[in-house]
Structure formats: structure tokens, C-alpha cells
Amino acid sequence: MDNVCEEEVFSHLFKTNSKTVFNYIYYKFGNEEKAYDVVQEAFVKLWENCKKVSPEKAKSYVYTVANNLYLNVIKAEKVRLKYADRSNITSNETPEFLMEEQEYKQKLDNALNSLPENQRTTFLLNRIDGKKYAEIAEMEGVSVKAIEKRMHLALKALRSQIDGI
């Protein structure tokens, strides 16, 4: 059987999961640096316990560790998320449209920042990382139904804030 202690297996786990762990923590923190540190620390824990963790369990192990690390860091910090923008690359739109889009994105950013952490994380893992509800449920350690609830509430809250209702 593959062993997490083998460097190849470990590197593979790192490459396939570190980006999502990074995003996951970033959505919660809104702090790139801290998210980066959490990724490093979570994988250090995995490396230290490589004998006890099977490759199949390694992924959820890393998420659990990352989540615990997040909980240990001061959560009171104000979340300030900024999202890189793909749509800027193509701009053969009218200036008015671009202005409108820009405005909308600003509103979306603000709305996201004011969301409860768990709703924001669920929403962004789905929208940005394309994670299925079941995957998010596994990462967060809750039921799929709970994730659907968070997603529903997130959509409702974002819409009402953006539309100013």
C-alpha cells in the first residue's frame, strides 16, 4: 500500500490539495499570508503523522487540521477579501457597461465580506473552486443538507444586499 511518508505520495497529495486548502482558509480569513501559513502548517502536521494517516484519509485530515488552525487564530480580524478578476482580460464592451460591471463587483465584494464565514466559504468553494455540495460537506464536517442551507442563505443574503432590498 502507498504510504504518505513516501515523498512521491506526499508531493502528490500536496499538489492536488494545497490550492483548495489555501482557498478554503482564504475564504474564511480573507488573508493570503495566513492562508499560506495554514497550508504549510497543515501539511507539516500531515508529514509528522504520515505513518498514522492513510493516503485515502490524508485529504480530510488536512482539511480538519487547517480548520483547527483557523479556529486557533484570532477570528475577530475583519475579513477583507479581494478577488482577482478574469473578466478584465476581455474588454470590448462599452465603457458604461464596464462601469456598471465594476460597480456590481464592488457590491458583490462588500456583500461577500459581510456574509457569515460559513456561508461565504460554502458559496465561494462552490462558485470559484467548483466544489460539489458533498465535497464541501466533507471539508466542513457537516451534512450535505446543511451545506445546501448555507448556499441558499448565502444567495439570498447576497442578492438582497446587492439589490438593496
Added chain:
Amino acid sequence: MQENYLAKWLNNDLSEEELAVFKNSDEYASYEKLIKVSGSLEAPDFDVDKALDDFKNTNLTKDTKVIRMSPMKKLWRIAAAIAVIFVVSYLYVSTLDESVSTQYAERSEVILPDNSEIILNADSRITYSEKNWDKERKIALEGEAFFKVAKGQKFTVATADGLVTVLGTQFNVENRKGFFEVTCYEGLVSVTYNDKTTKLPAGNSFIVFNGNVVERETPANTTPSWMSFESTFKSIPLNYVLDELERQYDIEVETQNVKLDQLFTGSFSNTNLNLALQSISTPSQMKFKQEGNNVLFYAENAPQ
């Protein structure tokens, strides 16, 4: 609308009816826009390769530590295993029986825990348990030995061919391939051969060769002749005599045109080989040639 319909809609889990109703609602356009725009969001750049390199660099020290530590652990494990093996084998060996053996042209004297004496002739071996000696005086013998047994409990000599039991006496036991002889020099010895027990008084021998049992009187010596460095035979097939010659001098004996089953009566010296060769060859009407450790006996009349 069902519970969490917005999540269901995003996951394409709404029924056609529900979807139609939702699409007709005022809010639908807002949600569609929200989904479209949020779909173009991106998380900050994350360079996986750089992160992995960082990881390896900062944890390389830990890595080497692990490597450095583990051989020590292994060493300790090996050391512990060796210690266990030593202790166990010591305990095992200490329960094993004592054993004394002699090679060709070699003799040995053994004093047993009760001061009984055993003198081992050449190419012989005794085994006994020192621990259980107080409970049971028992010796396993291969070859030939003279016993001076101290008075006490039953003393048993076990050989492949028969059992010799005494209380306290002096006797000789010889057990070679196809040959079993017990001679009593003092007291009374009981010999068990083929489940038949024979009482052997002093001055008597119990001899078995080739399955034939012979009981006969022996010269009134107090010790077997081999202890005076002479091997004595009375009507014994020649091949046993030659075997004994090999054992006493550590030589190789070969024969040519010689009847090995002819009976030999006489003795040979255990200290002078030339004399011994003559002692054997003359009465058997043989000649001999000696080259180093090899001796060839051949019939007097045979052409060479």
C-alpha cells in the same frame, strides 16, 4: 418551492415545474446575474510548486532529524534483540545436559557430581544432566567407558543397544556399531538387552556382536585392559579388533583378502603401533604395510 431551492437550482436539482415557476419570478434575473458574476471570481494566486518547495525547504531539517534518529532506534532494537537472544540461549543452555566426548586416539576422565568416575576410551561420548543428578543418576553412552560408581541410588548407563543398571560398583561398557559389551569388575551389574535383564557378577562379561549374546568369564583384573593401555579381545570378530585399532591410533585401516569375521583372541598395545600391528597380524596370519596414517593388512598367501 422546496427547501433551499436556490441551492437546488444552482445544482440543477429543481424539477421542471419548479424551475419554470422560479424563472417567472421577479428575483430570477438578479440571481442569474449574481451567479454569472460570482462565477468569474477568482481566488488569489497560489503557486503550488513554490508552496511545495517552501514546504520541503523548511521541513528538510525535520526530515534529516528523522533519518538521524531512526538508525539509533533500530540499533537499540537490534541490541535489545541480541540481549534477549543471549539471555534465552543462556537459560536454554544451562538446562541442557552436560556432555563429554573424545576423538580418535584420545581419552578423558570425568568426575560426576557424586564423585563417581568415568574414564572415556577413544571416540566415545557421554551425556548426563548435572541438574537432575541428585534425582536420577543416568548416563547416556556412545562408545566405550569404564565406570567407578560411588555407592548410592540406582546408576544407569543407557546405550543404543542396552541398559546397564548398578547400585555402586566398577564396570566397563562398550557400545560400538553392532557390538555391545559390559564387563563387571566389582559388585553386581544388571544388563538389559532386548527387554531381557541379566545379572552380571564381578569377573563376567556380557557381549553382543552381530546379535549374538555371549556371557563369559573374564580375567580377574580390576580394570579393563584398555586402561592399562592394552586392548584385549577374546574370540571377537577381526573387524571389531581393527575398528578398535583405528580408534586407538587414529589411523585408517584397510584390508585385502582378509576374512574379517574370523575370531581374534589376544591383545594389542595402545602405545606402540608397530608392536600392535604385529600383535594383530601374526596370530591372524596376515601381513601389513604402513604408510603414514594408512595401514593395509593383507593375507600372507595372497600375491602382492
